[in-house]
Amino acid sequence: MSLLQFIILISAVVFVLFWLDLYKRKKMNVLHFFVFFVGGAMIVAFALNQELLNQFWRFFGIARGADLLVYVSLILLFYFYIDILNKHTKDKFQLTRLISQGAINAWYSQNKDQITHRHTTDERDDFVFNIRVYNEEKAVGAVIDEIVDAGFRKLVLVNDGSSDNTLQVLQDKKKQYPDMLMIILDHTINRGGGAANQTGYNFIKKYGDELKIKWFVGFDSDGQMNVKDMETFMKHIHADQKLWSDAEHKKPDLYLWSRFLKGSKVDNMPELRKMILWIAKLVTRIFYGANISDPHNGYRVISLPTLRKFVITADGMHYANEVNEQIKRNHMRYIEIPVHIRYTEYSLKKWQKNSNSLKLAAEMIYKKLFFK
Template sequence: MTLAARLDDAWLVVPLFNEATVIEGVVRRARHTFPHVVCVDDASTDDSAARAEAAGAVVVRHPFNLGQGAALQTGMRYVLEATDAAYLVTFDADGQHRVEDAASMVERARAEDLAVVFGSRFLDDRTRPGLLKKLVLKAAVFVTNQQTGMRLTDAHNGLRVLRRDAASALDLRQNRMAHATEIVLQLGRTGLPWAEHPVHVLYTDYSKAKGQSLINSVNILVDTLLK
């Protein structure tokens, strides 16, 4: 059985906002392994949605910019209501997540009967975020663990695998970066089995040129503290 056939029951959920430069390639690469991809266009001002559709993704559009948390909730709701998917994978649009990591996480969830697999860039030394970014992210993880009672090493990694029952338990209300803490809190309350899995996050020239790396980390920390 091919890898794609084994992962036909898993949908990628991709929040999308102004990633026209890279999204077509991200979706095309992903669909070699994950045939089913839904991108939630959060009112992009470029042609991100058209490029995602050209690559074969289902595109759901927000008429107004609502934030990444809202985009994830919309994408999960679409998959749960419109498909019989067994697993949902939250996956970033900017090319920082690796498809092979997502596939390994789905395989682990299946093999170990896990409801949730959190990707962690801090379980090995492959990811090189830079010292300042690492310190900010570690601070956010500490705060999240204090708020949720969970013991994660990387609470704000956007790469996650959710079994259908876990995804059904989520009702995200935090639309900005604090949604990551909300996800951990709500999943922790379910009592469903979970694990962390080592992943390699790619800090690309593209993401660095957009100035996302450190700014997003600071935003995560601020939103986590204010939650």
């Protein structure tokens, strides 16, 4: 026996022992059994007789068995990488769920009287703003001021583990506006934009009736969005409610902003960002079948019954793809609204970098094709 055969034989024994350990811990499925047990047995046989290896692979039209071993090894490596990635992703989901639920329970257990003793006095009280916040001490205060000045009085603010003075700014704003229903949900650690939205969505889905609201409003904390566009949203809602007053099943379920419709106004959008968003529109159409002109929109007005159909699991910005997919899958009726977006040097640096689009595309392909 050559030294190489000895090394291969020892590797095969380790392979089989590893399989036995997995079997005892009940961490195996049928595919694992086949790969580890049958694969280990074949390695032992081939280690003892190299000609047997060559004869076996010549059956598949390959002259040298070692060549196909390389191909098979690459395939198995890819499979186990995806398997490990799936487990890691599920662990991340579980951690986010725990942090999200903890933030919701902590607030409600101490502040539920703020909801139950509140009365709806104005049409704008039918709307609740959901705002995810991460390290926005410089911008979020002005955003809250604009919303208050526009007459809206219900906000859910999700502080996603900010490391700057954001939480203090939110608390100061709550004191500044004592008549506002300002719900501050605090993540103990940063989990990402999708995770923060997950917390806001889940809180409003669960307590929407107690909040006495009819509509959810997705809004950003970096100053890009213009709360004055809510007038346009509300005009469409009024018109549609009147038009379909006798046909409930035809009323729109949600209203989506768009930067690319006639009548929209976009200040200082870089050309590269326009190209990336155009590609995102095309990819969304191909992968999810949703014909949405601005698929990575954050300004959404969603009816409470429709909001309760959404399930967000992504920690990062892939959550927008989850929303688009569920709009298509659940046959939700939507209308796109032209809006006014203000790109500033601060907002462009703060949120998604153009380079993050590649990461987002990779995550989309992984979630669509390989995650289970």
